[in-house]
Amino acid sequence: MKFSDFVAVDAIRSYVDASTKEGVIREMATALVDAGRISQADLEGIVRAIMKREDLGSTGIGRGVAVPHTKHPSVDRLVGTVAVSQEGINFDSLDGDPVQLFFLLVSPPDRPGDHLRALENISRQLRDEAFCKQLKAAKTPVDIQHLLEKADDHGMVS
Amino acid sequence: MLESLSREVVVGLKQGLHARPADQLAREARKWHSRVELVCKGQRVDGKSILDVLTLAAEEGTRLVVEVTGPDATDAMAAIVRLFEGNFNEQGEASADAGGRPATGRDANCASSDTSRG
Structure with a gap:
């Protein structure tokens, strides 16, 4: 699975106002609402569900990366x-370590395979330190989009 | 004395080896001096790295070979197999007949392996 298979381009953010875990999760989920990918009515439920998952164990998987999901x-x-x-x-x-790169995922309950393949893609690409460094240095959502596209084109993940 | 052990386990988790169990697995593996590796469909990854474990995209029914080499290999292997057998303590997962048992020819492999790689 490629980034382009699940990343909503209009919801990419190169800057976050939030300074807390819940804050950044809420900001990202709101970006998905603004991009028309989830409905406003579901926002609170989704943020709550992601925070509940974080309570089981942080999805901050190291190297300055977190994968909050539900x-x-x-x-x-x-x-x-x-x-x-x-x-x-x-x-x-x-x-x-503090987290700089966030990949937020919302998946249908009946599709665990897709979720696993998204995690696979993210973790495989993020093992590349240069890719992490370039993402952290990205200044605009378009920069991030281009880096993801480049990873999709040149990465090993199908 | 360096011991080298190898054992096949099956992912019994309905959601597959997702972030939380991958974290548990890597944490357990890091407790031991021994090297812990997972082998699945031609991929060999470091069991002490959550990023590595996640790259297996191991769905329910996936057979993995756990390879442990080092001075505490026996105990490390037992602890890791216990995680699979207990389905990583995931709620709602049936553990009676699913986790960690020796594979019995069930036809399942790493999710990532059935698609072409570009």
Whole structure:
């Protein structure tokens, strides 16, 4: 699965106002609402569900990356977005480092395979330190979009 | 003495080896001195790295070979197999007949392996 298969381009953010875990999750979910990918009526439910998942264990998987996610019946296909925080946000991540790169995923409850393949793609690409560095340095959503496209074109993930 | 052990396990989780169990697995693996690797469909990854484990995209029914090499290999292997057998303590997962048992020819492989790679 490629980034372009699940990342809502209009919801990519190269800057976040939030300085907390819930804040950045809410900002990203709101970006998905603004992009028309999830409905305003589902926003609170989705933010709550993602936070509930975080309570089970942080999705800050190290290297300044977090993958907050949830299943939610309101989506019929996997939808996600990307945000970059220049300052980094405390996300209780596994290695304790602040998180700069966020990949938020909302998947239909009955499609665990798609969710796994999105995680596979994200983790495979993020093992490339140069890719992480370039994403963290991205200044605009278009920069991020281009980096994702480049990874899709040149990466090993099908 | 360096021991080298290898054992096949099956992913019994309905959601597959997703972020939370991958984290549990990597955390457990890091507790031991031994090297812990997972092998699945020609991919060999570091069991101590959550990023590596997630690249397997191991769905329910996937057979994985756990390879453990080092001075505490026996205990490390037991702890890791226990995670699979207990379905990583996931709620709502049937553990009675699904997790960690030796594979019995079930036809399932890494989700990532059935698509062409570009």
